[in-house]
Amino acid sequence: MVRHRNSGYYARLFLNGKELWRIRKKGCDREGTGRWWRHTKVGQMFFSLHARIFPTGLVCAAALLLSPGAVLLSQDAGADAKTAKTPKATGSDGDKRRELHLYMKGRFLFQKHCVDCHGKTGRGNGPFAAELETKPRNFRTGLFKFRSTPFGRLPVKEDLQRTIRTGISGTAMPFFKEISDEDVDALIVYLQSLSRKWKDPALAAEPLTIPPVPEWFDEEAVAAAHAARGGTRFAQLCALCHGAEGKGDGQGAGRLMDAWNEPIVPADLSVPRYKSGESPRDLYRTIATGLNGTPMIGYADLLQENEIWELVAFIRALGQDAKPGAIEPQP
Ligand code: HEC
Numbered sequence: 001m002v003r004h005r006n007s008g009y010y011a012r013l014f015l016n017g018k019e020l021w022r023i024r025k026k027g028c029d030r031e032g033t034g035r036w037w038r039h040t041k042v043g044q045m046f047f048s049l050h051a052r053i054f055p056t057g058l059v060c061a062a063a064l065l066l067s068p069g070a071v072l073l074s075q076d077a078g079a080d081a082k083t084a085k086t087p088k089a090t091g092s093d094g095d096k097r098r099e100l101h102l103y104m105k106g107r108f109l110f111q112k113h114c115v116d117c118h119g120k121t122g123r124g125n126g127p128f129a130a131e132l133e134t135k136p137r138n139f140r141t142g143l144f145k146f147r148s149t150p151f152g153r154l155p156v157k158e159d160l161q162r163t164i165r166t167g168i169s170g171t172a173m174p175f176f177k178e179i180s181d182e183d184v185d186a187l188i189v190y191l192q193s194l195s196r197k198w199k200d201p202a203l204a205a206e207p208l209t210i211p212p213v214p215e216w217f218d219e220e221a222v223a224a225a226h227a228a229r230g231g232t233r234f235a236q237l238c239a240l241c242h243g244a245e246g247k248g249d250g251q252g253a254g255r256l257m258d259a260w261n262e263p264i265v266p267a268d269l270s271v272p273r274y275k276s277g278e279s280p281r282d283l284y285r286t287i288a289t290g291l292n293g294t295p296m297i298g299y300a301d302l303l304q305e306n307e308i309w310e311l312v313a314f315i316r317a318l319g320q321d322a323k324p325g326a327i328e329p330q331p
């Protein structure tokens, strides 16, 4: 049963006695009509709810329309939607509709799978957050650590796909292997609606090219010589934070803060469980692009390609020394 009540302050919609939706803003004190929409899921179906509020004498009347699937864009007065703008649709009607469909689906999936950690409005303050040492990302800041793009820029879609599909090892961020490609895309469209940074063309960037892994990587003796050179460079550039043996205990460690005002420790590189992957190409990407929001900058402009590969070889050698038992799952 669908019914609506109107107190003059907001319209509410009930389905089987459960409040599905309400308008919190006054609609009547404005000229003309107020118009809102919101989406919800009933059973397996997505519905969009349209409301039109208009003054009729002393009271407000609200007309509500329940329609399946995609909707036309109008003002969203949802409580948490004030800053989270619905993506401005551009392009053809078909694109517009698809974008909205993904946004609606993404928002629903986010509420289902992500809010416990990332919080209802994506501020990283879900109920689990207090317990976690590495805090869930606050998506309102538009800062992403794991990217293939230059330091300071936004990630590309593939980067977010990788994070969602593979999770972030050593942290609470789980992997979502079972969900469909479309669901991942939908989550990404929703994440991109949470910060204005996504609208700034200056922050968008193409991925850096990762050159092919050098042939010497497979020849043990040659690789060892390169790794040794990498070690010398590591001592100059990286040991301050990561420590001489890469254990994350350099002089500078212990007082580092991240962009979200949380203490952060340099990675222990002697344990091959890196957040952004442990293949040589993953490590190259991490060193070249850095991790936004952390003291770990990108070295693409500071080092030559072969110098980065030598660092990768050094870190891989550190990791190989780790005993299998040293890698324990963390909460
Ligand atoms: C159990 C807690 C938890 C859940 C559930 C969770 N995350 Fe996370 N997520 C984290 C933590 C913790 C981090 C921060 C890891 C770090 O900074 O190293 C994170 C980071 C991220 C990042 C940032 C990656 C970057 O490059 O900075 C993305 C994107 C992300 N999560 C997406 C999602 C999505 C989408 C969902 C739901 C489908 C989700 N997370 C569910 C805990 C969680």
Ligand code: HEC
Binding pocket: 145, 234, 237, 238, 239, 240, 241, 242, 252, 256, 264, 265, 266, 267, 269, 273, 274, 275, 276, 277, 283, 286, 287, 291, 294, 295, 296, 297, 299, 311, 315
């Ligand atoms: C100013 C301190 C600082 C310096 C200098 C620094 N790092 Fe880092 N590095 C960090 C911090 C902090 C993290 C952990 C970030 C996190 O966990 O989110 C990190 C993480 C890493 C990671 C792991 C990324 C992952 O996926 O888990 C690698 C690899 C790495 N650094 C390599 C290097 C190399 C190579 C250099 C030198 C060229 C270097 N770092 C210099 C602070 C630093």
